[in-house]
Amino acid sequence: MKKDKLKTGQRKLGTDKAEVLTKKGHLEKLKNSENDKYTRVIVNIKNQEKSLKQAVNKHIEEIRNEVEQDRKTVMQSIDADLDTISRSMQQSDEKNTVIKDLINSTNSAKFFLEVSRIENSMSVPAPKTKSTYKSIPDFVPGEITQTNVGVLQSKDSPLELSVTLNINKQYQIELSHVSDIIPCLYDKSIWMNSNLDAQLMKVTPEGSNLRICSLNIKVYGMALTDDNDILLATGKSRIQQLSTITGKITDTVYNISPLISTTVHVTSNNKVIIGVVSSDVQYKVIVMNNKGEYETVYGHDQHNQPIFNYPQSISSTGNGNIHEVDYYPGSERGKVVVLGQGGGIINTYTGHTKINKEKPFKPTRIVTTPGDNLIVADMDIHTLHVLDNNGELLTCYKTSDIGILCPFSLAFTPKGLLLIGCARPKGNTGKEAKIYEVTISGC
Template structure:
């Protein structure tokens, strides 16, 4: 329609197409009769803006910048500009797709309105919500750090009480030794004093006999000199000494306790659903005190592997050729014996719920499906150690060479080896070379994490096998040797690894920064796994139990 003649045309309602116009919705860019206004604004989810039709502005059909007296009636899709009829007839736009400028204006207006609606109704409120969350965090900051300060004060008071108790105990011991020393001296003095009194009496009697010149008295005298020639015992005392222990500041700090590092993680903002992007998992903060929620008695003498089938069912492996599926009540649901009769080196559950186990002795990896065992991995010259199932349903297996001079991680798709990880960029071995367990897990960010017990390190490489970092224990702990055994990861990309001889679990972030310990009265924790709700299952080798722990 020619904008110069638009006012002469009969204007009808865009909805009913019969009645004359009286109103215009600027939000939806449509013209309405009086009857249709009510129906149009009945949708309260949209912020309509209805004005009198006289106020509705006609599109401004600008004049052509090249031909000053011409209005632009067309739109060149290729050049992305309005053009006049003269421009269209020129060679400049020959073969270009042209549309009606008013139709183009209408479609662009609708696009702008959609953007405005999304900004007003969805995007801006999310920013407001985030700003409110930050303000709330600022408000609670004083309380959270106040709790830390109070905890430090309480620990200080506890240490003061302990030191006072130690000092009082030492003083009590000193007093007791002093009393014993004094008692012995007094007893010795009493004995000597008694002997001296006897001697005085004998000497007095002798003088009287000599002075009497009496033969009968002299004849009755019996000498006791030989008795008194043996002197009473003499005690030699060594007064105790106090040897103050030199105060080691590092040991004192370790005794007092340590703070976990402040973790500031920049999380990529959610892409809202309209962009059809997969959102990040909900953030689950660490609990101040992890909670033991269940204990499973496995019936083994020792248990070293655990893998979740569901929230209340776990596969377990111990020093026995039988692998057991148990529930939280310690009830045996299923048991599978290894094909060879050897101990299973490690177990894992695949994405579709099948059991996988490795056999170090006969160098195989085996899949259990419908209680039937199928050998899917066979090796020559290498022995499989530990195994995990990945997000892409591959298997990652740690291996050691027959002569125990090399170790590596191998990825399998089905029975096909698709990746081998053995050396860093300088050609140095990534992993220690002996047969000790090297439990393995894939992180949510697709990093490959290995608890290399012999090296006393957690070794993490990225998806392509490039070394990211090594974790060798909390940096403030110089007294206890880090002893990593089992390893697992969770939905937050945390890395959890057992510290076997120190009876605890380390929680790291995805970059290897220490976050926290889990203790829960663990006794030689070994294998680990988490279920879909991030509950942690710990194979406790010392008691042959599996503990379920909530830590998020």
């Protein structure tokens, strides 16, 4: 009996040892697996370190080049005005010398011959210089990631703007509102559309009236090309082109299928920027070259969150920034998103803290001024917001102070006059939109 008990214990020891040996094998495999994983993780960390260093070096070089270009642009602008002033002073000195010689002249015949010519042109016109000048932006360090090393941001405006508007002309047109407005370069005609009325119009001012040529087409965005044709975002996948001479509409190379367009913009270097929406209601902004090839796609921020609610209008400035009016019709509020050339958000403007205190910021359209600032229409409170090229607020102007209500669309003529297309006032069901031509100064 004792021997049988010992044998049972011996078998149990064997079984326990086998279990321990199995567990030991599992642990050794786990150890080897973790060592292999450690090696892979270290390799991935080193690769990421290398990628981050390359991204940082590349981004820093781009920022350095951008600052150099900004300095060149600023210096050229200031030097141009200094040259204008120098030439004016030289003309003044030359006239002064001629007048002085004439005063000291003892030849009466020559004196009366010359004085008749000079006395009507003794003044020298004051040199025309810019009211504002760009300033080299400061460098604001950012979180060091592969996609965001830092951004250039102007802390303060170089000059405090004082914007003034004076109405030159105004017209009433049978539309619910003027969604977009574009002046032609070769004549006095203006192209405009109303997406509420599905109307695209060419109007030509004739005195106090307008000669109108109308097309039945729904347009969501318009942009003027260097060839003086107009790109149309019609809610389809392909951007169309309107000839301002013949009025013929044709397809372009700008195809965003399977996405559809919400707005379109052409930059100064002929890039085409399109606001788009996908079938699953995701909004993006796409930059394309003149061959219709994608260059940059903006859709999500560095935390993979959607940037846009609905791209309403797009403009761009000389420093390469893209400015997008983002407002979904009927929503509580909107914003202006400033996008950098290489991707990422530089700034977001959500309205003036006092002016938009009671009525939230609901922007409709945006345009770049001749001075490289931006004007944003805030229809509900009859206000224009003036931003610098980094999306920082410079000033606001209440258009209702001069009788302009519900400003919706904006455009500059070749002569620097501002066109404002308006919507009908709230509660008005008639088609009584207005167009204003105004002289604007200070921006």
